[in-house]
Amino acid sequence: MDIIFQALMSVLSIKNLLLMTVGISAGIIAGALPGFSATMAVALIVPFTFTMDPITGLATLGAIYSGAIFGGCFSAILVNTPGTPSSIGTTFDGFPMTKQGRGEEAIYTATFASAGGGVIGVLALIFLSIPLAKVALKFGPPEYFWVSIFGLTIIASLASKSLLKGLAGGFFGLLISMIGIAPIGGDVRFTMGISSFQGGVEVLSVLIGFFCIPEMLKMAGDINKQKLEDVNVDKQTGVLMKAFLNTFQKPINFIKSSVIGSFVGVLPGAGGNIANLVAYNEAQRSSKEPETFGTGNPAGLVATESSNNATVGGSMVPLLTLGIPGSPPAAILYGALMLQGLKPGPELFTANVKITYSFMISLLIAQILMLFIGLFTGKSMYKIVTKIPDRILVPSVIFLTVLGSYAIRNNVMDVVVMMISGFIGYILKELGFHPGPIVLGLILGPIAEKGFVQGYLMGKASGQSLLIFFTRPISIILIIITIFSASWPFIRAWSKKKEKGAVIN
Amino acid sequence: MNVFRKSSKLWISVFVIGLLVFSLVACSTQTTEEPAKEEAKKEASKDDSPKEETKKDTEKFPSKPVNYIVCFNPGGESDITARAQQKPLEEVLGVDVVVQYKIGGGGAVGWQELVNNTDPDGYTVAGFNLPHIILQPMVREDAGYKTEELKPIYLFQSTPNILVVKKDSDIKTLEDFVNYAKENPGAVTIAGSGSYSANHLGTLEFNKEAGIQTTYIPASGSGEAVPQLLGGHVTALMTYTTMGIKHSDDMRILAVASEERVPALPDVPTFKELGYDYVEGAFRGIAGPPEMPDDKVKVWADAAAKVNEMPEFKKKLEDLGFEILNIGPEEAKKLIAEKAEYYEKILKELDLIK
Numbered sequence: 122m123d124i125i126f127q128a129l130m131s132v133l134s135i136k137n138l139l140l141m142t143v144g145i146s147a148g149i150i151a152g153a154l155p156g157f158s159a160t161m162a163v164a165l166i167v168p169f170t171f172t173m174d175p176i177t178g179l180a181t182l183g184a185i186y187s188g189a190i191f192g193g194c195f196s197a198i199l200v201n202t203p204g205t206p207s208s209i210g211t212t213f214d215g216f217p218m219t220k221q222g223r224g225e226e227a228i229y230t231a232t233f234a235s236a237g238g239g240v241i242g243v244l245a246l247i248f249l250s251i252p253l254a255k256v257a258l259k260f261g262p263p264e265y266f267w268v269s270i271f272g273l274t275i276i277a278s279l280a281s282k283s284l285l286k287g288l289a290g291g292f293f294g295l296l297i298s299m300i301g302i303a304p305i306g307g308d309v310r311f312t313m314g315i316s317s318f319q320g321g322v323e324v325l326s327v328l329i330g331f332f333c334i335p336e337m338l339k340m341a342g343d344i345n346k347q348k349l350e351d352v353n354v355d356k357q358t359g360v361l362m363k364a365f366l367n368t369f370q371k372p373i374n375f376i377k378s379s380v381i382g383s384f385v386g387v388l389p390g391a392g393g394n395i396a397n398l399v400a401y402n403e404a405q406r407s408s409k410e411p412e413t414f415g416t417g418n419p420a421g422l423v424a425t426e427s428s429n430n431a432t433v434g435g436s437m438v439p440l441l442t443l444g445i446p447g448s449p450p451a452a453i454l455y456g457a458l459m460l461q462g463l464k465p466g467p468e469l470f471t472a473n474v475k476i477t478y479s480f481m482i483s484l485l486i487a488q489i490l491m492l493f494i495g496l497f498t499g500k501s502m503y504k505i506v507t508k509i510p511d512r513i514l515v516p517s518v519i520f521l522t523v524l525g526s527y528a529i530r531n532n533v534m535d536v537v538v539m540m541i542s543g544f545i546g547y548i549l550k551e552l553g554f555h556p557g558p559i560v561l562g563l564i565l566g567p568i569a570e571k572g573f574v575q576g577y578l579m580g581k582a583s584g585q586s587l588l589i590f591f592t593r594p595i596s597i598i599l600i601i602i603t604i605f606s607a608s609w610p611f612i613r614a615w616s617k618k619k620e621k622g623a624v625i626n
Numbered sequence: 627m628n629v630f631r632k633s634s635k636l637w638i639s640v641f642v643i644g645l646l647v648f649s650l651v652a653c654s655t656q657t658t659e660e661p662a663k664e665e666a667k668k669e670a671s672k673d674d675s676p677k678e679e680t681k682k683d684t685e686k687f688p689s690k691p692v693n694y695i696v697c698f699n700p701g702g703e704s705d706i707t708a709r710a711q712q713k714p715l716e717e718v719l720g721v722d723v724v725v726q727y728k729i730g731g732g733g734a735v736g737w738q739e740l741v742n743n744t745d746p747d748g749y750t751v752a753g754f755n756l757p758h759i760i761l762q763p764m765v766r767e768d769a770g771y772k773t774e775e776l777k778p779i780y781l782f783q784s785t786p787n788i789l790v791v792k793k794d795s796d797i798k799t800l801e802d803f804v805n806y807a808k809e810n811p812g813a814v815t816i817a818g819s820g821s822y823s824a825n826h827l828g829t830l831e832f833n834k835e836a837g838i839q840t841t842y843i844p845a846s847g848s849g850e851a852v853p854q855l856l857g858g859h860v861t862a863l864m865t866y867t868t869m870g871i872k873h874s875d876d877m878r879i880l881a882v883a884s885e886e887r888v889p890a891l892p893d894v895p896t897f898k899e900l901g902y903d904y905v906e907g908a909f910r911g912i913a914g915p916p917e918m919p920d921d922k923v924k925v926w927a928d929a930a931a932k933v934n935e936m937p938e939f940k941k942k943l944e945d946l947g948f949e950i951l952n953i954g955p956e957e958a959k960k961l962i963a964e965k966a967e968y969y970e971k972i973l974k975e976l977d978l979i980k
Contacts, residue, residue: 261859302734307765307766307821307844316769316771317735319769320731443853445849445852446849449699452849456700459946466875579815579843582812583813
């Protein structure tokens with residue numbers, strides 16, 4: 122406890138707080154712009170931190186990371202574009218809320234949930250990092266395979282209207298994910314003779330295409346309709362309280378999502394992109410009114426935003442304890458640590474314990490600063506976006522999507538892919554397909570494939586062959602969860618029927 | 627309505643100003659600097675008559691910021707080197723060095739861009755790796771570039787392969803490992819970074835040299851292979867010296883595949899010392915587009931050589947486990963050709979290519 126107090130004192134200097142505030146704001150801007158990911162924001166600032174002392178440098182980087190993950194919610198809520206893959210699920214309920222004129226409430230809710238989730242993630246980091254890291258290491262290739270299969274069962278709840286369309290979308294996503302170099306074996310697949318495709322299709326550009334472009338085209342189509350928001354933007358009262366209650370009145374959803382986020386963050390190779398969808402799925406599954414999800418239910422927003430910010434703390438667990446980054450931004454933080462002369466691993470908890478705890482505490486403070494910045498800027502962000510007439514908003518957003526999808530990898534192909542998927546996305550939307558399953562397949566495809574092939578090679582070496590997928594304890598648990606999750610819609614339908622039957626009788 | 631119009635105008639101006647600020651912010655960042663710069667470059671070359679251009683070039687090169695493309699993820703070995711070189715290179719060249727990323731396909735996306743779409747004016751170079759630039763065109767139908775199309779400028783560092791097991795493993799020495807592998811043919815698993823990487827080829831070469839049979843499990847990237855070892859999912863790891871130093875608390879290094887012992891690992895024997903003729907690892911350097919003029923190659927090569935001599939830079943890299951190399955353009959070209967021949971032979975022996 123003494124060390125925590127000491128750490129607190131060393132973080133709380135004017136310089137640190139100022140740099141963290143700047144870091145969070147910069148992170149939010151990067152996160153809110155589609156195409157500028159948390160990874161990029163952190164990578165850009167690393168060189169500037171070399172001249173700072175370790176605590177200040179790490180605090181700034183941690184603040185940017187938190188801010189960027191949070192910032193993704195703004196574009197998700199206001200223009201249906203996940204700013205980062207971590208806020209895919211935020212669009213499901215956030216954008217409908219904006220359409221109903223509740224955008225401000227949505228932003229505040231997301232702010233409370235993000236800060237709260239972030240705090241829980243950091244608390245897990247401070248108090249549980251050693252056991253959590255041990256569990257994470259137990260996840261080998263077969264377990265990653267099952268995690269991704271479990272992830273695919275989320276399709277069932279995302280596509281509540283038509284399971285068939287959901288599955289078709291999921292497979293389409295899996296197929297797109299196969300473009301490029303095979304994660305294992307290095308074969309070049311389905312590049313159609315375009316050598317840029319060796320790098321695969323970038324998830325972010327598909328994301329922007331599928332979520333943002335159809336919405337913008339739709340807005341362009343209805344350009345002459347007066348905006349609903351013009352009428353009641355200023356008249357909302359008590360939104361702040363409403364948002365607070367949305368998040369904390371039913372704490373189970375919020376806590377459960379944060380725990381999911383923390384743990385998924387700990388797993389190397391899985392981050393906010395998966396956590397937010399898993400949490401959304403769970404919130405919908407356990408909800409008493411699952412049919413309201415996707416139509417502007419703040420509970421969905423709370424789930425995604427608290428879980429994705431909880432991954433920030435979680436992803437630091439394997440980094441600080443074992444030197445294994447839990448997410449791409451954490452990998453860059455690793456480089457920063459090394460160049461500061463700090464070696465991740467046990468040494469951080471002995472020789473450099475003060476720096477380590479200062480970093481953890483700074484992450485905690487970053488969440489609180491984030492809360493204030495979010496609440497302070499939320500209203501004006503909402504006002505700006507809703508007050509701009511569509512004829513200006515639509516081209517501006519499309520301009521930003523082009524800029525953003527180019528910036529991901531400095532690759533023109535990514536812009537082309539974004540536009541093509543935007544076009545496909547528009548048609549699919551008209552046909553009643555949800556973009557969620559497609560993106561889910563795209564994200565999970567490579568993880569499933571890698572886990573499967575690596576597990577198969579391991580199994581062959583140990584003489585078990587494919588049996589290896591069914592004999593390891595964590596795998597068995599994951600299989601059970603997968604079966605449960607996949608059959609849940611049927612269980613629910615069955616029990617509803619029974620209930621109805623009972624009433625009639 | 628009137629009020630709305632007025633306020634909408636206000637909001638438009640606020641938004642437009644905001645957009646401008648955004649693009650300013652975006653343009654001052656390194657990743658997005660590239661398009662604007664390329665544009666400016668193109669315009670400049672259009673406006674200036676060719677004579678003036680050459681005159682300017684002979685006067686002083688470089689006279690504006692240079693681009694250094696990294697073809698791998700931030701945080702990896704290539705990126706760490708580039709970041710460490712950035713400031714010293716700026717000192718030597720006297721202009722800003724802009725590090726940017728072109729990631730994908732195990733480096734291939736960046737290299738095909740360098741070869742096909744980069745102005746050979748000397749203002750853009752890219753980091754390149756051996757054996758990647760040799761093996762990719764060899765095993766892929768179309769890697770987008772050919773090995774000889776990259777114009778090597780300098781090779782400045784290498785990371786020899788090392789064979790590691792977990793610190794609490796019963797395998798204490800390389801001899802233990804070989805014996806264990808002989809007793810359990812095929813059951814020993816070795817994880818490493820990717821397919822057709824120095825780790826992959828190295829495992830195959832070592833198998834052959836030691837007369838053992840092991841199963842190689844490719845991960846995507848050297849960092850991703852580490853949890854597989856620490857979690858006990860594989861027997862050993864064929865990785866780079868840098869990883870062994872990063873994780874020295876959890877790993878036991880059995881041997882290093884270099885000609886001589888590595889400065890940062892003075893207690894680790896080489897495979898050669900232990901009787902296995904096995905030397906393998908990744909070499910890293912910078913290369914330019916195919917048409918890059920020799921005088922500009924020389925400016926870069928001299929700068930890289932000077933940076934390598936800086937004691938602070940050298941110490942930083944050696945402490946991280948890198949071996950400093952000083953291989954100039956001509957020698958690098960020769961080395962690449964030799965290695966290409968060598969790898970072709972191995973791949974043919976192993977039936978991996980026709």
